[in-house]
Amino acid sequence: MDAAAPRPKDNQGEPLPRVDGRLKVTGQAHYPADLPTGNIAYGALATSSIAKGKVTKLHLDDARAVPGLLDIVTYGDMDKVEKPKFGNSGATSVGPLHDRIIFHDGQIIALAVAETFEAAEEAAQLIRAEYEEEKPTATFDSPGTATIPAAGKSPLFKEDVKAGDFDAAYAGAAVKIDQRYSTPTQHHNPIELFSTTAFWQGDQLVVHEPSQNVTGWKVELARQLKMDPGKVRIVSPFIGGAFGSKGPMTPRTAIVAVAAKRLGRPVRCVTSRMQAFGTQTYRAETRHRIQIGAGKDGRIAAFAHEGWEVTSRPDSYVVGGTSATGRMYDYGSILTHVSLVQADRNTPGYMRSPPETPYVYALENAMDEMAVALGMDPVEFRRINEPKTEPIGKKPFSSRSLIQCYDQAAEAFGWAKRDPKVGAMRDRDWLVGMGCATAIYPTAVAPCAARVRLTVDGDVRLQCGSHEIGTGVRTVAAQMASERLGVGIDKISVEMGDSSLPPAPVSGGSISTASVCSAVLKACDAVRAKLYAGATAEGGPLAGSHNDELDLADGKIVAKSGASAKVEDVIKTMQVGAIEEYAEFAPKGATPEALKKLYAGTPEFHGGEQDEDSVKYAFGAEFVEVRINRYTREIRVPRLVGAFAAGRIMNTRTARSQLMGGMIWGIGQALHEATEIDRRYARYVNRDLQDYLVPVNADIKDLQVILVPEIDHAVNPAGVKGLGELGNVGTAAAVASAVYHATGKRIRDLPIRIEQLLA
Amino acid sequence: MRPFVYEQPTEISTAAAMASRFTRRDDQPTRANAQFIAGGTNLADYMKLGVAQPDRLLDLNRLADPGLRQIRVTDDGIRFGALVRMGEAADHPDVKRRYPVIADSLKLAASGQIRNMASLAGNILQRTRCEYFRETSWACNKRVPGSGCAAMEGFNRQHAVLGASDACIATYHGDFAQALMALDAIVHAEGARGARNIPFAKLHRQPGDTPHIETDLAADEIITAIEVPAIPWARRSLYLKIRDRESYAFALASAAVALDLDGDGVREARIALGGLATVPWRAGKAEEVLQGKPLDEHSATIAADAAFADAVPRQHNAFKTELGKRTLVRALLETRDMKV
Numbered sequence A: 001m002d003a004a005a006p007r008p009k010d011n012q013g014e015p016l017p018r019v020d021g022r023l024k025v026t027g028q029a030h031y032p033a034d035l036p037t038g039n040i041a042y043g044a045l046a047t048s049s050i051a052k053g054k055v056t057k058l059h060l061d062d063a064r065a066v067p068g069l070l071d072i073v074t075y076g077d078m079d080k081v082e083k084p085k086f087g088n089s090g091a092t093s094v095g096p097l098h099d100r101i102i103f104h105d106g107q108i109i110a111l112a113v114a115e116t117f118e119a120a121e122e123a124a125q126l127i128r129a130e131y132e133e134e135k136p137t138a139t140f141d142s143p144g145t146a147t148i149p150a151a152g153k154s155p156l157f158k159e160d161v162k163a164g165d166f167d168a169a170y171a172g173a174a175v176k177i178d179q180r181y182s183t184p185t186q187h188h189n190p191i192e193l194f195s196t197t198a199f200w201q202g203d204q205l206v207v208h209e210p211s212q213n214v215t216g217w218k219v220e221l222a223r224q225l226k227m228d229p230g231k232v233r234i235v236s237p238f239i240g241g242a243f244g245s246k247g248p249m250t251p252r253t254a255i256v257a258v259a260a261k262r263l264g265r266p267v268r269c270v271t272s273r274m275q276a277f278g279t280q281t282y283r284a285e286t287r288h289r290i291q292i293g294a295g296k297d298g299r300i301a302a303f304a305h306e307g308w309e310v311t312s313r314p315d316s317y318v319v320g321g322t323s324a325t326g327r328m329y330d331y332g333s334i335l336t337h338v339s340l341v342q343a344d345r346n347t348p349g350y351m352r353s354p355p356e357t358p359y360v361y362a363l364e365n366a367m368d369e370m371a372v373a374l375g376m377d378p379v380e381f382r383r384i385n386e387p388k389t390e391p392i393g394k395k396p397f398s399s400r401s402l403i404q405c406y407d408q409a410a411e412a413f414g415w416a417k418r419d420p421k422v423g424a425m426r427d428r429d430w431l432v433g434m435g436c437a438t439a440i441y442p443t444a445v446a447p448c449a450a451r452v453r454l455t456v457d458g459d460v461r462l463q464c465g466s467h468e469i470g471t472g473v474r475t476v477a478a479q480m481a482s483e484r485l486g487v488g489i490d491k492i493s494v495e496m497g498d499s500s501l502p503p504a505p506v507s508g509g510s511i512s513t514a515s516v517c518s519a520v521l522k523a524c525d526a527v528r529a530k531l532y533a534g535a536t537a538e539g540g541p542l543a544g545s546h547n548d549e550l551d552l553a554d555g556k557i558v559a560k561s562g563a564s565a566k567v568e569d570v571i572k573t574m575q576v577g578a579i580e581e582y583a584e585f586a587p588k589g590a591t592p593e594a595l596k597k598l599y600a601g602t603p604e605f606h607g608g609e610q611d612e613d614s615v616k617y618a619f620g621a622e623f624v625e626v627r628i629n630r631y632t633r634e635i636r637v638p639r640l641v642g643a644f645a646a647g648r649i650m651n652t653r654t655a656r657s658q659l660m661g662g663m664i665w666g667i668g669q670a671l672h673e674a675t676e677i678d679r680r681y682a683r684y685v686n687r688d689l690q691d692y693l694v695p696v697n698a699d700i701k702d703l704q705v706i707l708v709p710e711i712d713h714a715v716n717p718a719g720v721k722g723l724g725e726l727g728n729v730g731t732a733a734a735v736a737s738a739v740y741h742a743t744g745k746r747i748r749d750l751p752i753r754i755e756q757l758l759a
Numbered sequence B: 001m002r003p004f005v006y007e008q009p010t011e012i013s014t015a016a017a018m019a020s021r022f023t024r025r026d027d028q029p030t031r032a033n034a035q036f037i038a039g040g041t042n043l044a045d046y047m048k049l050g051v052a053q054p055d056r057l058l059d060l061n062r063l064a065d066p067g068l069r070q071i072r073v074t075d076d077g078i079r080f081g082a083l084v085r086m087g088e089a090a091d092h093p094d095v096k097r098r099y100p101v102i103a104d105s106l107k108l109a110a111s112g113q114i115r116n117m118a119s120l121a122g123n124i125l126q127r128t129r130c131e132y133f134r135e136t137s138w139a140c141n142k143r144v145p146g147s148g149c150a151a152m153e154g155f156n157r158q159h160a161v162l163g164a165s166d167a168c169i170a171t172y173h174g175d176f177a178q179a180l181m182a183l184d185a186i187v188h189a190e191g192a193r194g195a196r197n198i199p200f201a202k203l204h205r206q207p208g209d210t211p212h213i214e215t216d217l218a219a220d221e222i223i224t225a226i227e228v229p230a231i232p233w234a235r236r237s238l239y240l241k242i243r244d245r246e247s248y249a250f251a252l253a254s255a256a257v258a259l260d261l262d263g264d265g266v267r268e269a270r271i272a273l274g275g276l277a278t279v280p281w282r283a284g285k286a287e288e289v290l291q292g293k294p295l296d297e298h299s300a301t302i303a304a305d306a307a308f309a310d311a312v313p314r315q316h317n318a319f320k321t322e323l324g325k326r327t328l329v330r331a332l333l334e335t336r337d338m339k340v
Helices: A021-025 A117-126 A166-171 A214-224 A252-263 A273-279 A356-374 A378-384 A402-413 A473-485 A512-536 A567-573 A594-599 A652-671 A731-743 A754-758 B012-022 B043-048 B086-091 B093-098 B100-107 B112-117 B120-124 B176-182 B284-290 B297-307 B319-336
Strands: A041-047 A053-059 A069-073 A108-114 A128-133 A146-149 A175-183 A195-201 A204-208 A232-235 A267-270 A286-294 A300-312 A333-343 A430-442 A448-455 A460-463 A492-495 A550-553 A556-559 A564-566 A578-585 A617-629 A635-645 A702-707 B005-007 B034-037 B056-059 B071-074 B077-081 B186-191 B194-199 B222-229 B237-242 B253-262 B265-274
Touching (some): A041 A117, A041 A252, A069 A252, A195 A252, A204 A214, A214 A252, A286 A356, A356 A430, A356 A731, A378 A430, A402 A617, A402 A635, A402 A702, A448 A473, A448 A512, A512 A550, A512 A556, A512 A567, A556 A567, A635 A731, A652 A702, A754 B319, B012 B056, B012 B222, B071 B093, B086 B100, B086 B112, B100 B176, B100 B237, B120 B176, B120 B222, B265 B297
Parallel strands (some): A041 A267, B005 B056, B034 B056
Antiparallel strands (some): A146 A333, A448 A460, A448 A578, A556 A564, A617 A635, B237 B253, B253 B265
């Protein structure tokens, strides 16, 4: 087995290659903007060059003179359409063409539609706006910000968690730190650009757009266009980089749909990379203050975490990562508070582990500082503060293998060889540093529906309106069906990414594998039950056997007695051509409305810290080695080791791939990624991949992922904990810790760059 | 993207005549109606962004003269045809052996794909990547003369600390040019009015009050070759490039260094700096400081201080003065320690 296909350990599935891998690497996978559509017209957006004010006049004559121009959709043209709503299915409440107010840089002011992409682009560039400009507020510390408490502003962030008497415990602590940390603005830059293709078939609207939430979008788009959701179809068979960027629908979708209706032909609009910075969501900048107080023995007695997050004026987007940081260790007492800071910016949104990435970075950097203050090994410091129960509600963890992760990762990394003295490790002109940090991600699950059909020929067709965002969900769903139906993976076809399929929840929050596999499991078990009934019925081939004595394998029903019957023969006996089952899975604790909400595109999430019986999280431990040139101070990362435990691993190949990608992103967050804002104008400056740096191959050398076996039956029927968002949590703190170890400089503001290490 | 006429002349003289016919004599090459294109890795990008708006593109890739595609090594030095691709030059065994600084500067630039497309002449004429230049909604004196400079008080982390003016602080981002600068290369150019040779140091112009004038070339002049003189001791040379990530990024600071050593003593030093200045930058004062002295960390530091004596830092690029010095010190010491 090679590194990409780790040998499965206990409770881990085979590293089967992705069922759609060949399509992807041979260019045969059709992403939404590739789907063949005849007689297409092309749209290009014109966007504002100011962040605050009003459009007083639009000059369209030059654009209209472009040969091939067909239409310009702008102010007035969306009046019969409802404004967008902010929420899980909507990126913002700003209806950019509903009124002339500019809320942020790069706001849509028009859509030019032409016979060719080039003509549309040219026309869009020729649209000139006159503005009544106001002085905008860019970010933290800019004049004009408004700071409000975050709790209650979002259904996802209800309260500031606390426990015990922090003030007293902190005052009495023998060793303490009180530090501030920050994380920068980060923008989604998926290789697949953002696009919408819309066309009408009579009164039915079809939209091809990369989406992590086809059901939610169907309902929301129908609401905006005042249509029956049954007449709207969202198609998104493959998504080339999602990570939350394609979770909420943006206002562009309805604008393109209106353009297609006006023209009576399909319209495709591919947003340029520069325009995506203003028209899509992003990870907003955050600030943190962390106080930790401990006894000389290293036991934490007091923990406080205060967070500040930038959001837009109209929408209160909250991440509120104190929910996770407050439950990480056995703190004794806990005090947290999260504030939103409103500025003249586009509304932020989900980006891979939205709360945990910034908040756990701050916590874990502080934990390393605290270990230094205590003179204690950072791994040992975490071991000492490992909780028996979750420290706020005192509920048990459904499972928690953090220490196993630390032990296995430390062993593989060679942590024992680290000289703890700062600056002690060197390799010629390179300072060597080693650091570690914890990764955590809540384990959630949502209702999901799936349809499974087993034909007399032994073919299986599996349908579920989930989304292949690169995680391999088609593959693991097929593996689940293969296991339950005793059918080879090559006999299974999986259909996903279409709102006309059985509804699945948004592919966000790392819930897809658990939710989809639980629904597929339920549907497959219903198929099994019918098969068994057929087999054991009077006159059936296994008449007299009980269901619990039967199993399915290699196309046969096998009884404990050794007797068996071919599935094909059983289906024939039943006098049907296929057995098809539609299953709706609802997690334990689901409300009576849960399934209704699934169809409405607003699924309930269960798990994490919300359940009555236990709290549910996946954990990991990451170790990094950095090298810093003693003259020029550039930082390189030759080695990374991460060990993760996430319940049942459906497929070790796809799981490793997710965790590896997360760790690489974590390196980017530590060292490369940041959107720069020109504070004078509240405008983004580095709006493309030339200046918005992410790691390249040369930045990643030796990266090892260890999958730590873990069994957890409490999380969901599939026993799966989501891990798609686990890998990039903590990485940046591990890097900061290693940089400190190498140089003695504690960098608290990300990204860590040369200039911070020169002084 | 604006429509444009695309032509493929096969003779240098025809190409120059075409450029001359469609362009006013005093037009700057970067603002001319007719512009030359070779690899297209910079111009095509800027045309899509609306930064460059030529009406006519004259594609040089069909020019018949085989010398344009050749690397010729002679007793006098090495001659690169203008259409040689970056990747070819970086992999050329004589370039690697005789001028490591050239091979390094090319190998550390861009990506493999871009190096396989981009021509050497196009590479040295590449335009700045200043964010405020690249995006047409910002004020930029280089793009629209007289419109102002949004970078001056804006986000200017990658901007120049050397050779800037009140009108422009955009960095020249190329790498290869620093090597050519250090080695006193000569550029051969041919225009409608004949051929001429330009010392590399005279090719680029500092921004001054006219940042839109970037080179000494007229709009109808085509670079045909780049000649690097024979410098036997250039085997002791290297290009050190410091950047935020390991590959595929512009230099925050770079140094092209070639040393003629006599034991530890410096007979002659050649130094050019990149990522720090508005044009390819020869650090003549640093070279003078080192001449005749032993090269160690102390003398290298004095040389580096001399190189940056006139540096003008701004809000976000202030670190580049210190980084530039350290880059030069490290490059000098690493060049000294090369096994040649």
